[in-house]
Structure formats: C-alpha cells, structure tokens
Amino acid sequence: MKDIINCLNTRYAVKKFDPTKKVSKENLDKILESFKLTASSFNLQPWGIVVVENQEIKDKLFEYSYYQEQIKDCSHLLVLCRKTDLSEKLVYNLINTLVEKSWMERNNFEWYENMMRWFLSRLDDGRKISWAEKQVYIALWNLLTACACLEIDSCPMEGFDKKKYDEILNLKEKWLSSVLVLPIGYRAEDDKHAKIPKFRYNLDDLVEKI
C-alpha cells in the first residue's frame, strides 16, 4: 500500500489542469465508490453527486465560478450536493432500503428509526441544511484522499454561484442542491502551484496530548 502521508503531501489544490488528459473510467469508478463509502451521521447519506464531463456545460459553469479555469480544463467536474428533502422521508427511505437489503425485519430497526426521527425533529430548516452540508464536506475529504491515492489531481472549491449551478444542472428536479465542486484531472506541466511548498502549522501548535 502506498504511504498515506506521502500521498497527502503530493496532492495540492490544482490551479491549472491539462485539458488534454482524461481520467479513465476505471479510476472515475473508484473515485465514485469512495464517495459512496463516505461515513455520515446516522448513515443517513443526505447527498448526491453530479459528474459533468460535457465541455459545453463546463464552459457555462466556468462563468459562474469566478472564471476559475479549473472548471473548464478539468477532466471531470464533480458537483457535490446535499439533498433538498431533509424531512422524515430521509429516515423512511434509509430504513426501507436497510430492510430490503438485510435479512432482518423492520421492527429490529425501530429504536434506530425513532432516534433518527427525534434527531431531525429538533432541527429547524436552517440547521437541517447546515447538518446536511457538513456531511457533504466529509465526502469532499474522502474524495480528495481517494484522488491522492490514485495519483489523480483535484481542487476542492467553494468559489461558485450555487444558485446558478442548481439552475444549469436542473438540480431542483433531482431534489439536490450544490454545496461544493471538485474538478479532477491531471495538472498542467506549467501549473506554478505544484512547486509551492505545502504550508501547514506545526503539529506542536495543533495537538494537545493529555
């Protein structure tokens, strides 16, 4: 297995992709699988992902991403979304799917189901959205790590117009709303950012051992 610290050290937020280099289907499938395997609160998985490969759509989205070139030059643009229906339906769907996929009867999940219903019932709409968005951020880091392990470059991005993305990608119809974008591909040889040393605070400043 590759050394994880080495993988994390060699990844960086790419500013310039090589538009001629494409991520293979095999690697894209692995990256999407890593999204699927992301852990979430109660395992509710309140998310979805839209994979944009179509150049015309990427060019359109580029306009609404502060003209950041990664959007149009990447191989695939992953748009990480939260679900828009954060009602009890989220719990209902999860339990139904669990019952379908397991050998256990519905009543075995009663305690779990009630706990999730109680959790959601205490949140107003704003806090539900914030909770769902936090789950999407966990997925972002999982995707970044998977890309790093596969030696695929990426750039996590919050700098885009969510309303416009939702409109252009018809996300409302899919019961989704954009939270983050992750262009993936291969760095351009002249991406100056590849040479900038990684800056992080020292562990002594970050870690308390007690």
Ligand SMILES: Cc1cc2nc3c(=O)[nH]c(=O)nc-3n(C[C@H](O)[C@H](O)[C@H](O)COP(=O)(O)O)c2cc1C
């Ligand atoms: C949530 C999030 C949003 C970000 N948004 C942008 C962005 O819109 N554009 C961009 O070029 N970089 C963006 N970045 C990249 C960060 O600036 C970068 O990850 C950070 O400076 C650390 O550098 P490194 O990733 O190269 O180690 C974002 C990173 C994160 C985690």
